[in-house]
Amino acid sequence: MSNVIKLKKGLDIPIKGEPADILENIPMPETFAIKPADFQGLVPKLRVKVGDKVKGGTALFVDKYLPEIQYVSPVSGEVVAINRGERRKILEVVVKADQDNLSEDFPKADPKELSDGDIKGELLRSGLWPAIKSRPYGIVAKPADQPKAIFISCFDSSPLAPDFDFVFKDESEAWQTGINALKKLTSGKIYLGLSVKKENIIFAKTEGVEINYFDGPHPSGNVGIQIHAILPLNKGEIVWTLQPQGVIMIGRLFLTGKYDASRIIALVGSEVKDPRYYQFWMGGCLCGLLKTKLSKQKGRVISGNVLTGTTSGSEDFLGFYDNMVSVIPEGNYYEMFGWALPGFDKYSPSRTFFSWLRSGRNKYVFNSNTHGEERAFVLTDEYDKVLPMDILPVYLLKAILVNDIEAMEQLGIYEVIEEDLALCEYVCTSKINVQSIVRKGINSMIKELG
């Protein structure tokens, strides 16, 4: 291991419900949905109506401003609903799966022999393009951009995250094929970020990439943190990022010529009976899984991890980028003198509760209570301890709050997205909604500077 980058700042939250290394097969869900909200800043334009027959890889909607970017159905079946929210905003396009699981046909090819134009074309047509995100801003990449590099974090350090060594152990061919395809899309290098704590069975053998190892607590697995440590992003520069899952989907596309939405997910959290891995599908309804695998029926179901994941209303569908589902108890209760009790069972990185006297190996149940009301910024130094970047988070947030574009730019808005500051939000004594402030800042940057 040559390039080990040690990050000291951060925090591994000791939350109960880690997945065991067991993979279980379950029947395919009946309904699937693609949610425009999974893609930051997307304005969708529908390409289907209720009743249309679709196959895996058929466009459901496209980006209104970049219509070549398609968002496709994960499976074959019939569009049964287009659910809308306030102001007729599209929340999800629901597809009822037939059991054939047919896919649109795409040409099989070895990406090494294709041109960058061919590869872009195939990714756009197949609906896998949105797997590529661009920094700054963490939005779906624009096909016309020339990224200076592509970054892929090969481990997830977030709470209860799946172990990629386990999840992707049989995917080495698809992985390398995906990497080969991506290599054509950048004139720069592909950088992989690996964890020193993992075996990296398939990742360490990747050809044609630069590998860096990271050592440290969450958020060391966030690709934004890795970019900052390896090749910091400056004004005017663009890099692309992918998750390993996306690379493998791209690889499968070129290997088989099919759109394959299957993926292994981890169902985790304190409310889950026997947390473990399941063979699942992107966009699939979690209802069947949740019906049988939860210890209690009440709880918060999060597609993604507890820091950055999303919840949807009654039916929960697996998000486009997610490969885990976390279930934690709701915290909608009053606690008498909760702020004054000694709190031996209340984990807190702040040491203001006596739980810090307990062993570091202890795991705790976390719920969704905010544990206090929102206040102005009072304490300092809290955020800095969990953000391994040379960025002054409070000053950046204040610049966003007063909408000072120049200051945001100077203080590093190009280098962060919500997930990088998610821990700041978790530790905040003043209960400030850090992630939505960051997104607000990114949105006004996009609006002002395009």
Next chain:
Amino acid sequence: MKILRDWIDKQKPKLEKGGKFHMFKSGFGAVETFLFVPNHTTRQGSHIRDYVDLKRTMTIVIVALLPALLFGMYNTGYQHYMATGQMVSFWPVFFFGFKRILPIIIVSYVVGLGIEIAAAQIRGHQVNEGYLVTGMLIPLIMPVTTPLWMIAVSVAFSVIFAKEVFGGTGMNIWNPALVARAFLFFAYPSQMSGDSVWVSLGSKTVVDGFSGATPLSQAATAALKPMAEVASNHGISYSLMDMFAGFIPGSIGETSKIAILIGAAILLLTRIGNWKIMFSTILGGLFMGFILNLIAANSYMTVPAWQHLIMGGFLFGAVFMVTDPVSGAQTSTGKWIYGFLVGLFGIMIRVVNPAYPEGMMLSILIMNMFAPLIDYYVVQSNIRRRLKRALVKS
């Protein structure tokens, strides 16, 4: 508990806009959240949040202040019986101080929280927890003989003009507790300095030989004499042990360095107090002490640098005042500079300017004003680093 909860829930509609008791909404909310941590759940961003909130944080600071407060009560009684020449056992000594100090605390909280609640109601905000600490700090930095009405006036001045006009907790420029003290110091100087204000005598008279002067004023007085005439230990009549343990006249909470160090340990263990600031303040004080030792123009300047730490309010300021996260520097580098300068100016004002026997208060208030400037340069250097990174590569 259930009954209380139900009763609160039943009252809530009356406090909404248009309800009968809308004018008490902020105050009621403060009491409610004091009794119960609210049932709010996360709606955006991180689904889990840390258990710590501002109430918890402020409570721990108050716990850290308790040793100083309890010793302050004992010492008030101790100084009283020393001055009047009586010998009594532990509990009467303690209760003498308790009876003197409790009213000061009550006045401080009633006036301060009253204004805070009214201000929150006018703004339509929730009541902020910041005053819980300020309200305890103010009594601890006053002489025990301060009349209650003066406490009330200074508290009102500081809460209104040092805090609420800037927007409340988290927005103030100066440390509100020190503003209250500074207000008294300049508005009623006879109550805040001299040798007679530090010991509560009641109706008794002083026995012969008891001066009531603080070590600081003794040292300052001695400094005016030619060096050769100054008695041993720079004119200070108290032993080092008394100054360390706190059996000396002074503001209520500042005398016992042992009690303050216990408080410091609580703040540092819970990581609420910032060790960088505490440490750099002490470093700054020692540094200035050494420089003065080198100059040694009068007897005060020859006081060993470390001895300054156990005199007056230096340590109390370094542990409880400089560490105020709102009025101090907020960046890590800024904290080192800020703390160092507070310590440096604190000792400089104390020794060089005979008009102010204690420099810590003024030093912190001055540096409060400069803290944003220090932070500004730290932030600018961060920005420059980022720009340079871009230039180097292109």
